[in-house]
Amino acid sequence: MLISNMEVVPGKRITRHLGMVQGSTVRAKHAGRDLMASFKNVFGGELKGYTELLSESRDEALERLQQQATALGANAVVNVRFSTSSIAAGASEIFVYGTAVIVEDR
């Protein structure tokens, strides 16, 4: 599956639009990580645990987006956008959306 955040696909022609597809996931980190994070708030620096967590959730959201696109019979998703929101103290939502299309070689 071709995933791109541009509205055109180089070397290919979009033959059909199949509508919007989306994927989202809400994740929380465990208490230990939260504790480590509050220590880090004193010393500063990168929170590697959170970075990993968020990139895992992003992969998961993209996975769901692809499943939806496959179900529609698409072979590409274009104009993909990411969005993040913290819905509660310890949890954040990752949302990804795009347009499912069928592309052909030019």
Added chain:
Amino acid sequence: MGFLVFLTLLILGYLFGRLAESRHYKSIIEREDALRSLPLVPIRIPPPELMKHESQLVTGSVVISVDYFKTVAASLRQLIGGRVGAYETLIDRARREALLRMQEEANALGADAVYNIKYETSRIGDNAGKGLGSVEVLAYGTALIPSASK
């Protein structure tokens, strides 16, 4: 006693925070120099000469925490207003780090350029309400990889 704890945290935050920041900036500048040859362009549609390339989504993200000193410095600054230098460097580091990670991913794929770059910023953590807490930056774009067949 309370004041002593505050002072200790302040000093620890200042020392470790400064150390982390100068190390991080050093590494950012080194890696930026090393990857200078891979152009990152926030233009929506690539020029015709890149129109034969394969495209693939690349992302880079980072979560960076404030230190105690920055939190205190920023809350003092909020009394008089003006530029909050403590947070400016924090966000700057996060943005550049996220972009670098994206660039590294594109470089590993053998891309010629990355087009249509977008940023996404959010705050996370418990004290997101009180201060800045931690800031997450995601950079993403489309890597254009020369196709082997053509």
